[in-house]
Amino acid sequence: xxxxxxxxxxxxxxxxxxxxxxxxxxxxxxxxxSEVRLGSSGGSGAASARSSALSGRRGxxxxxxxxxxLLDDIDCEDVARFTSGTGEFDRVLGGGLVPGSAILVxxxxxxxxxxxxxxxxxHLARTMPCLYVTGEESLQQVxxxxxxxxxxxxxxxxxxxTHLESMLAAxxxxxxxxVVIDSIQVVHSDEIASAPGSVSQVRECxxxxxxxxxxxxxxxxxxxxxxxxxxxxxxxxxxxxxxxSILLEGSDDSRFRTLRGQKNRFGAVNELGIFAMxxxxxxxxxxxxxxxxxxxxxxxxxxxxxVVWEGTRPLLVEIQALVDESQLGNPRRVxxxxxxxxxxxxxxxxxRHGGLQVGDQDVFANVVGGVKxxxxxxxxxxxxxxxxxxxxxxxxxxxxxxxxxxxxGEIRPVPSGQERLAEAAxxxxxxxxxxxxxAPKHAIPGMQxxxxxxxxxxxxxxxx
Numbered sequence: 001x002x003x004x005x006x007x008x009x010x011x012x013x014x015x016x017x018x019x020x021x022x023x024x025x026x027x028x029x030x031x032x033x034s035e036v037r038l039g040s041s042g043g044s045g046a047a048s049a050r051s052s053a054l055s056g057r058r059g060x061x062x063x064x065x066x067x068x069x070l071l072d073d074i075d076c077e078d079v080a081r082f083t084s085g086t087g088e089f090d091r092v093l094g095g096g097l098v099p100g101s102a103i104l105v106x107x108x109x110x111x112x113x114x115x116x117x118x119x120x121x122x123h124l125a126r127t128m129p130c131l132y133v134t135g136e137e138s139l140q141q142v143x144x145x146x147x148x149x150x151x152x153x154x155x156x157x158x159x160x161x162t163h164l165e166s167m168l169a170a171x172x173x174x175x176x177x178x179v180v181i182d183s184i185q186v187v188h189s190d191e192i193a194s195a196p197g198s199v200s201q202v203r204e205c206x207x208x209x210x211x212x213x214x215x216x217x218x219x220x221x222x223x224x225x226x227x228x229x230x231x232x233x234x235x236x237x238x239x240x241x242x243x244x245s246i247l248l249e250g251s252d253d254s255r256f257r258t259l260r261g262q263k264n265r266f267g268a269v270n271e272l273g274i275f276a277m278x279x280x281x282x283x284x285x286x287x288x289x290x291x292x293x294x295x296x297x298x299x300x301x302x303x304x305x306x307v308v309w310e311g312t313r314p315l316l317v318e319i320q321a322l323v324d325e326s327q328l329g330n331p332r333r334v335x336x337x338x339x340x341x342x343x344x345x346x347x348x349x350x351x352r353h354g355g356l357q358v359g360d361q362d363v364f365a366n367v368v369g370g371v372k373x374x375x376x377x378x379x380x381x382x383x384x385x386x387x388x389x390x391x392x393x394x395x396x397x398x399x400x401x402x403x404x405x406x407x408x409g410e411i412r413p414v415p416s417g418q419e420r421l422a423e424a425a426x427x428x429x430x431x432x433x434x435x436x437x438x439a440p441k442h443a444i445p446g447m448q449x450x451x452x453x454x455x456x457x458x459x460x461x462x463x464x
């Protein structure tokens with residue numbers, strides 16, 4: 001009997017080892033190594049490989065015999081794309097669906113992954129062959145959802161299957177241009193002796209489906225689950241073998257969903273798409289700045305508007321801060337939608353270079369709308385909101401603020417400053433507090449730009 005080859009793969013970083021150990025040497029996590037069966041070894045396997053080579057059935061990951069070409073001879077024309085029917089979805093994908101690409105769609109339960117993909121396939125099926133493979137729901141459940149959402153159902157093919165070999169046979173028979181696998185965690189293969197959802201099954205099944213997509217030019221959409229901390233479940237190698245990884249996020253108390261690109265070989269990373277969950281399914285929000293600027297009519301201290309850059313477009317969001325006298329020996333620092341450590345660093349800069357002592361105060365910061373701000377352009381707006389709350393002075397409602405704050409108190413420039421100012425002017429803002437290096441060379445009609453170079457200058461500008 002042929003001996004089974006095994007390896008141990010870290011589910012956090014994808015590193016593999018010949019034997020099990022408690023800690024991964026690369027990422028430092030504990031108890032994350034899972035056994036992966038690599039297949040049988042022996043004379044029969046070697047003989048099979050030799051016979052395949054002699055018979056000409058050789059091929060790489062894309063199914064073709066590898067050959068070398070001069071870099072200058074390669075055609076650099078853009079890859080032909082086709083639209084998914086939804087502008088926000090196309091934006092996150094980099095302009096549309098690329099034939100032969102493998103796309104991983106993740107998200108928490110109830111975020112709307114199946115709804116978004118079902119809507120997309122129902123509209124694409126009117127012009128091209130499409131296949132929706134469901135492994136977690138019955139065909140009746142999917143059909144009921146489609147009818148409830150009012151989607152066209154006369155052209156889309158459905159299949160309920162979790163067996164990998166049966167899926168590949170159906171794909172080879174129908175040859176769809178777009179296929180959805182919902183979800184990759186329930187797919188299993190007979191050649192792997194482990195339970196569905198394990199590292200071995202997810203890794204090998206995803207590799208087989210991706211290989212078919214590359215060979216046939218089919219767009220493959222894989223639905224993936226996420227863990228309780230929000231990261232994608234399964235081995236990290238799953239993210240390495242696919243072309244695009246996007247995450248659908250949304251809280252239970254909000255009707256809005258954000259679709260963010262985490263990896264994209266055909267477009268910009270960290271691109272953001274906004275959707276609204278309605279009775280008719282997910283509807284794209286064409287002007288996301290308007291929903292995040294739905295401010296209260298009552299003017300209150302501690303609120304500021306900033307312009308962040310998400311992917312390839314500016315986005316106006318409101319940031320709020322609350323400074324209150326602490327009743328504890330160790331004052332609290334809470335940041336929602338922002339980095340916690342950066343809040344503590346900015347408070348130290350405010351004390352050292354702004355002369356404002358908040359060491360005995362509780363400081364709470366929140367980005368309205370559930371948006372997660374990852375860039376440093378929010379530094380100046382956050383500090384101005386904190387100063388506004390601490391002094392109980394309302395900031396002008398027609399002022400927009402952006403800029404990075406350095407440790408020496410300098411206000412550093414941020415990319416795409418002109419585009420940020422243009423977006424703010426389009427939404428009716430008349431004043432802007434920006435870094436000196438981002439000041440426009442030509443005046444913007446109807447907008448007063450206040451350039452600042454140090455934190456002290458920004459605080460003085462609020463007094464005027």
